[in-house]
Each structure stands twice: as structure tokens, then as C-alpha cells.
Amino acid sequence: MSEREKCALVTGASSGLGAALTDRLLARGYRVVTVDHRAPPGSPDRQRLQVTCDLADRTALDRTLPVLLDAGPYDVVLLNAGISATGRFEAMPPAVLERVVRVDAEAPMVMAAALLQAESLAPGARLGFVSSLSHFTGYPGAAAYAAAKDALAVYARSIRKAASRRGVTVSTIFPGPLDTAMARRHAPADASAEKRLPPSQAARLVLEGLEKRRRVIVPGRVPLVYAGLGRLFPGAATALMRRLVFEKLDRETW
Amino acid sequence: MTPGERRRILITGGTAGLGLALARHLAPRHDVMVTGRQASAAVSANLPATCRYVEADLAAPVDAAAAVEAALEQAGWDGLDHAVLNAATGHSPAGGLEDAATIRRTLDVNLVSTLLLARMLHPHLSVRKGLLTLVGSVARRGTALFPAYAASKAGLHGFGRALRSEWRGSVGVQVIHPGPMRTGMHEKAGHDPGPLGRFFLDPADAAAMMAHDLATRRSPVTLGWLRYLSGATFWRPRL
Numbered sequence: 001m002s003e004r005e006k007c008a009l010v011t012g013a014s015s016g017l018g019a020a021l022t023d024r025l026l027a028r029g030y031r032v033v034t035v036d037h038r039a040p041p042g043s044p045d046r047q048r049l050q051v052t053c054d055l056a057d058r059t060a061l062d063r064t065l066p067v068l069l070d071a072g073p074y075d076v077v078l079l080n081a082g083i084s085a086t087g088r089f090e091a092m093p094p095a096v097l098e099r100v101v102r103v104d105a106e107a108p109m110v111m112a113a114a115l116l117q118a119e120s121l122a123p124g125a126r127l128g129f130v131s132s133l134s135h136f137t138g139y140p141g142a143a144a145y146a147a148a149k150d151a152l153a154v155y156a157r158s159i160r161k162a163a164s165r166r167g168v169t170v171s172t173i174f175p176g177p178l179d180t181a182m183a184r185r186h187a188p189a190d191a192s193a194e195k196r197l198p199p200s201q202a203a204r205l206v207l208e209g210l211e212k213r214r215r216v217i218v219p220g221r222v223p224l225v226y227a228g229l230g231r232l233f234p235g236a237a238t239a240l241m242r243r244l245v246f247e248k249l250d251r252e253t254w
Numbered sequence: 255m256t257p258g259e260r261r262r263i264l265i266t267g268g269t270a271g272l273g274l275a276l277a278r279h280l281a282p283r284h285d286v287m288v289t290g291r292q293a294s295a296a297v298s299a300n301l302p303a304t305c306r307y308v309e310a311d312l313a314a315p316v317d318a319a320a321a322v323e324a325a326l327e328q329a330g331w332d333g334l335d336h337a338v339l340n341a342a343t344g345h346s347p348a349g350g351l352e353d354a355a356t357i358r359r360t361l362d363v364n365l366v367s368t369l370l371l372a373r374m375l376h377p378h379l380s381v382r383k384g385l386l387t388l389v390g391s392v393a394r395r396g397t398a399l400f401p402a403y404a405a406s407k408a409g410l411h412g413f414g415r416a417l418r419s420e421w422r423g424s425v426g427v428q429v430i431h432p433g434p435m436r437t438g439m440h441e442k443a444g445h446d447p448g449p450l451g452r453f454f455l456d457p458a459d460a461a462a463m464m465a466h467d468l469a470t471r472r473s474p475v476t477l478g479w480l481r482y483l484s485g486a487t488f489w490r491p492r493l
Binding site: 154 | 319349373401406416418419
């Protein structure tokens with residue numbers, strides 16, 4: 001075994017699940033490269049390389065990719081960055097729809113393909129895509145977000161073979177509601193925050209799942225039940241989501 | 255809407271494959287407008303004479319949605335009964351991974367354009383309590399042959415599922431997933447299906463089954479051999 005320092009890449013690391021994942025990886029002694037829309041607060045340190053890039057901007061991403069490839073090879077890659085847009089679909093401006101697809105689906109797909117092609121993932125590495133529990137339940141009130149997250153989940157499944165030829169395991173993570181700023185921004189006003197999983201706990205479950213090379217990771221017991229029900233009764237699950245989310249939406253947020 | 259009534263139908267990607275087959279199937283009894291990315295002169299010989307044609311390249315989603323909206327206005331269509339968003343592109347990469355440009359183009363044509371067209375068409379469809387039909391693919395469950403294509407089609411499925419719930423009561427939303435067809439799409443994507451290709455559905459049969467599904471408004475629907483052998487090309491309600 002080589003004594004090479006373990007290295008991880010996390011996108012969307014400035015808040016929520018990405019921040020919790022980064023903290024855990026740092027605590028385990030990983031060197032972590034983070035990619036964020038804006039520079040996160042706190043002083044940079046030796047263990048952490050912070051890269052700033054708006055993932056909706058194709059030129060910016062093309063400029064950033066070589067930097068990320070140079071900083072590898074990685075043992076863990078978590079393509080976690082995502083944005084949502086909630087409200088009536090027909091009210092969302094075209095620019096918002098385009099941005100949601102680019103950040104939530106296109107950018108992680110482009111990054112994963114580039115990392116695999118450049119052999120920037122060390123043999124035995126884990127590649128994790130953060131999709132959404134909405135893949136199983138449907139998500140009226142966030143139609144573009146649901147579309148992008150479904151696209152990402154199926155892309156992850158489709159490149160599994162190409163990744164395993166390079167010794168890389170692909171996992172797809174389907175988090176339910178987390179207690180993050182993103183959830184507070186997009187959930188209906190009366191939704192209770194206590195039911196949401198704390199991001200630190202979700203991060204622990206995600207890293208455990210990666211460790212065990214699970215293909216599908218659904219952090220938390222309640223989301224797991226929802227995922228199972230959505231699989232068995234897709235129509236009923238979407239109708240439930242309509243009552244729980246769409247009919248309670250009191251504002252449009254993007 | 256009573257069966258047999260003349261309907262206004264928009265079909266994207268109607269110059270080849272399933273879109274063309276559907277336009278030919280519906281043009282004798284309905285008003286059909288077809289979109290494609292070629293110039294009008296290049297496609298008119300192929301299309302039914304009564305079809306209107308709009309040139310719109312879905313690789314530029316914003317411009318394409320504007321072009322289609324302008325064409326609807328020019329035709330004096332104040333409402334639409336059906337919009338069939340069928341246009342798509344696919345690529346089969348060697349080694350199982352596409353480059354960035356291919357991923358971006360596939361998502362723009364197959365997914366982003368569909369989102370922008372659906373949004374633009376909402377008021378047109380709601381005037382007549384119309385139906386939005388999204389053409390997916392059985393590849394939506396994932397395939398190593400066409401990763402970005404499969405992803406874009408999964409996106410359409412999730413989008414249609416959410417939108418059907420959101421628009422309940424105003425505009426119908428339906429997702430149809432055709433199985434492999436003899437449309438030339440595999441060749442265009444750079445994949446040779448080999449002897450299996452003989453078993454692919456004829457696009458005309460798929461279009462006939464699809465016309466029934468437009469009439470019933472069911473979703474999601476899979477168009478494959480099982481339905482074909484059950485007589486689905488002639489067995490169900492007529493549009």
C-alpha cells in the first residue's frame with residue numbers, strides 16, 4: 001500500500017449536506033478539494049483547496065475542469081451541488097429552468113465524464129452523485145428540479161459499467177428533506193423542521209454507504225420508507241406529494 | 255372534446271422517424287403543425303401536403319420556443335388540442351462516456367427545450383383543455399449504450415410525472431416511452447443494433463398505437479411488442 005494522502009472532491013461544500021460531508025472527510029484526514037458558487041467563509045488551510053465556479057456557467061466550468069483534474073487523483077468524489085426552484089412550473093422564467101438543469105444535471109454529468117476519462121479517480125475510488133428522494137416519489141411543485149434529479153440518477157446508473165472498468169464504484173444518493181438552508185427556503189411555510197434529518201447525520205450515513213460500495217444510498221429510515229412506497233405505488237406517491245407540498249406552497253422561490 | 259372532431263396538433267421533430275409517422279397518421283383528419291431543424295424546402299416533399307412546417311433548432315431552446323410561438327400566432331391558432339414533444343437526439347459513445355459538448359447538446363435538445371416549450375405552450379393548451387404528450391424512451395431506466403440520452407429521457411419522465419399532477423384539471427400531461435423502432439435513430443447515434451434491429455417496431459405501427467394513447471390521455475405508457483401483439487394498433491379508441 002502506498003502512503004499517499006487520501007483525497008476527496010466535493011461540490012456545493014459551502015453549506016448543507018456538502019459542508020457536512022466536507023467536515024467529516026477533513027476529520028478523517030482527507031485532503032479535500034471543494035467547488036462552490038462563491039468562496040466559503042473561513043480561512044483556507046493546507047488540507048482544503050477551495051475552487052470557485054458557477055456550475056451553471058459552461059465556460060467557467062470548462063476553465064475549472066483542468067484545475068480539478070490536476071488536483072487529483074481522488075479516492076472520493078461527491079457531486080453534491082444542487083439548486084431548486086419551487087412553485088407553479090408555468091410561472092418559472094426560462095432562465096431559471098435552464099439554470100436548474102445545468103447545475104443539477106449537466107454540470108455533474110460533465111464533471112463525472114471528464115474525471116473518468118482523464119483517469120482522475122484512483123482505482124478503488126467512490127463516485128457519488130447526489131440526486132433526490134423525488135426520484136422515487138415525484139415532485140409536483142418542483143417539476144424542473146425533479147426532471148434534473150431524475151436525469152442525474154439515471155446517468156449515474158448508465159455509466160456504472162464504464163466506471164467499473166476503471167475500478168471506480170458509482171453510488172447514487174437520494175436524500176429526503178434535510179435540515180438545511182435550502183430546505184427552509186423551498187419548503188411550505190408551515191412544514192415542520194424537526195422531521196428533517198440533520199445534515200451531519202445524513203453525511204455520516206452517506207459516507208458509510210460509500211464505504212460499503214452501496215449503489216443506492218437513501219439516508220434515514222423515513223425517506224427509505226417513502227422510497228419503497230414510491231417504487232410500489234408511483235401514482236399514490238405523487239398524489240401524496242401534491243397534498244404535502246404543491247397544495248401548501250405559499251410562494252414561488254428560485 | 256368529442257371523438258372524431260378536427261383537432262389542432264403540434265408535433266416537434268416531425269421530419270423523420272416517429273414524429274413523421276405520427277404526422278402522416280394524423281394529417282388526413284386533423285390540422286397538424288410540424289417542427290424540424292431543416293429548411294422548409296428540404297422537408298416539404300416528405301411531409302403530408304396539409305402539414306404546416308416551422309423551422310426551429312432545439313439545440314437553442316430559447317430561440318426554438320420563440321420560433322414555435324411565432325408560428326402558432328401566424329397560423330392564427332389561438333388554442334391547441336395536442337402538443338407532442340417528440341424531437342430528440344442521441345449519441346452512442348465509444349467507451350461509454352460522452353464528451354462535454356455531446357452531453358450539453360443532448361440535454362438541451364431533449365430536456366431543456368421540452369421544459370421551455372411546455373412552459374410556452376401552457377396558455378395555448380389550457381384554452382382548449384388540451385393534452386401535452388412527452389415522448390420518452392424505454393432507455394429512461396438507464397443504459398450503458400447511450401448514458402446522456404437515457405438521462406435526458408429519465409428527466410422527461412420525472413418532469414411529466416410532476417407536471418401531470420400540477421396541471422390536473424387544466425391541461426393533461428402524458429409521457430409515452432417507445433421501445434426501439436426502425437427509425438434510423440440508432441444509425442444516427444452511431445450504434446449498430448445488428449440482427450436485433452429486425453425485431454424493432456415499425457414507426458407507423460408505433461404512431462398508430464400512439465394516436466390511441468393521445469385519445470385516452472393515459473400516462474405513463476410504454477410502446478412495445480407486447481402492446482403491438484395485443485392488437486393495439488387498431489384496437490383502442492380513435493383520435
